[in-house]
Amino acid sequence: MSTTTYEVSLKKDYKERIVPALVKEFNYTTVMQAPRLEKIVINQGLGIAVADKKIIETAINELTAITGQKAVATVSRKDISNFKLRKKMPIGVRVTLRHDKMYEFLERLVRVALPRIRDFKGIDAKLDGRGNYTLGIQEQIIFPEINIDNISRLLGMNITFVTTAATDEEGYALLREFGLPFKNAQKSQ
Secondary structure (H helix, E strand, C coil): CHHHHHHHHHHHHHHHHHHHHHHHHHCCCCHHHCCCEEEEEEEEECHHHHCCCHHHHHHHHHHHHHHCCCCEEEECCCCEHHHCECCCCEEEEEEEECHHHHHHHHHHHHHHHHHHCCCCCCECCCCCCCCCEEEEECCHHHCCCCCHHHCCCCCCEEEEEEECCCCHHHHHHHHHHHCCCEHHHHHHC
16 A cells, blocks of 8 residues: 555656756746656567577566566567577567556666666666667666576666657656666766
8 A cells, every 4th residue: 555655656746846847947838848757668688588488487577576567578570590580489578667657666766776786876868869768777686576596597678768858858857857866967966
């Protein structure tokens, strides 16, 4: 029950603190112009799963535990003989989070998981040109839901934050307000 009130509090924080800050910073005429976080997509590419099918099952279970939502396997679209790859073979795992689960995951990522990275000095502030940001994580063990004793191999993942921002500057400001620890944001503030 406590997580439900926590998810609502991050949404409430967005509406009460982040939107007015963005409206003031970018001189919007209405609050509807302020960028929003649409979804968070977590993706693991597992090319090594061609040799061992159990890796996909393990990755699905781990990503489901991390996000609280069932992960799905992604399959190859064509045959590539050099990689021993056949069409429709599972080669990755993906989850798309929206609404309350998205806010809950973002909260846990910023407050718990990122500070657990060894020698953490912040994340790079390179957006894609349309206000979206992809964060690469080297090891899944930074999440407290993963039991270190039960993992067989360290797997990385990409976490993509999809926003409604029109420019990188607006997307960066939105993610900074949500609490993502960018390297250069710490210097400027």
